[in-house]
Amino acid sequence: MKHIQKLLLLTALLSSSVAFGQLTEDPEDRRDQGKDPLRTQTPEGRPLPFGQRLRFGGGINGFRFGNPFSLGASPVVAYQATERLIVGIGGSYTYTRYKAPYYVPTTYNQFGGRGFVMYEAIPSIVPNLYLHGEIENSTIQEKVDGGTSFSAGLTSPLVGLTYSQPISRRFGVNLTALYNLNYNDNSGLARVIYGNPFVIRLSFF
Template sequence: MNHIQKLLFITALLSSTIAFGQLTEDPDERRDKGKDPLRTQTVDGRPLPFSQRLRFGGGINGFRFGNPFSLGVSPVIGYQASERVIIGVGGNYTYTRYKAGYLYANQGVTINQYGFRGFIMYEFIPSILPNLYLHGELQTNTYQQKIDQVAGAYTGTIAAPLLGVTYIQPISRRFGVNLTALYNLNYNQNDPISYQVYGGTPFVLRLLFF
């Protein structure tokens, strides 16, 4: 098992462990009364404590198979700011590998990215399609690009605003399966760094558990 596989395994294990600890029922058992649990308050209107509004988790992101191959891990912390708004922060590590012949005729390229992001999600049509959120975030990535058979590596930082949607399939009041599709507003196909760092596409897909 190489270091990438080990990292993915450890992240998945930690995410599942944290998620399991969040599988708590609503304090006032609203489900027993035929109602969905409130996200920020109890049935009688008392606000939930800060700790009970936090959502922890993580998952995988940037997955592409073939050429290029790309796979990343992404821990996340979210906060239920209101019944319809979630804000949060997250980190990410993404490994991307271009085989020889894709960017350079006889050389492959490996890119390692370490990033941070802040995001906000807004449930915009709960009466029609609950748990569908508009999703906006600002992401920064520090990257290291290594070309096969070339000494040294090129490093730098690139930032991008992303917009899209997230659908959450709830499992408990503070935990769910999140499928996110975003568009990178800063993507430039004609910029070699932007093209390589973002895997040759402006679209970002993530599967997260939080």
């Protein structure tokens, strides 16, 4: 009797494992059927669980050696809301140091956050090309060695395009070109944070 109970239990476990595997089956299996992988559904048409629609990644920004020295990071969490729509949030931090004798020794800490939306506009003509819009809030802190300190923030809407080269269903290389609608040549803060109204990013998610 005990052997029969063990056999029934093993059968139930195997059945549940197969059912779970069918539910979370990677859509890239569709390639065996000659079709592109779905981003939000299993090959059987079931919605993918929330966790399998998430993408994690980011990029490196403000990278300069020498004088000034600058280095930053920008983590990203994105969600595949539909087959063509991606929404996400991101953060950024950049450290910049100007040194003597060419500059007054000064340290800049720039950090911020952003929310973004990407929509694949014409997949039948140019796949993986997204309309991109976001709101970014940036704060910069300036400290002169042995002298004054300064802190200010700026919120900017940015619009443009992102081309994403998929590496897998949940990861890709993204080249983004944006225009800052809030940029003003007469604003010293905008020039310090952005340099110019165009923002170019290389990110991975």
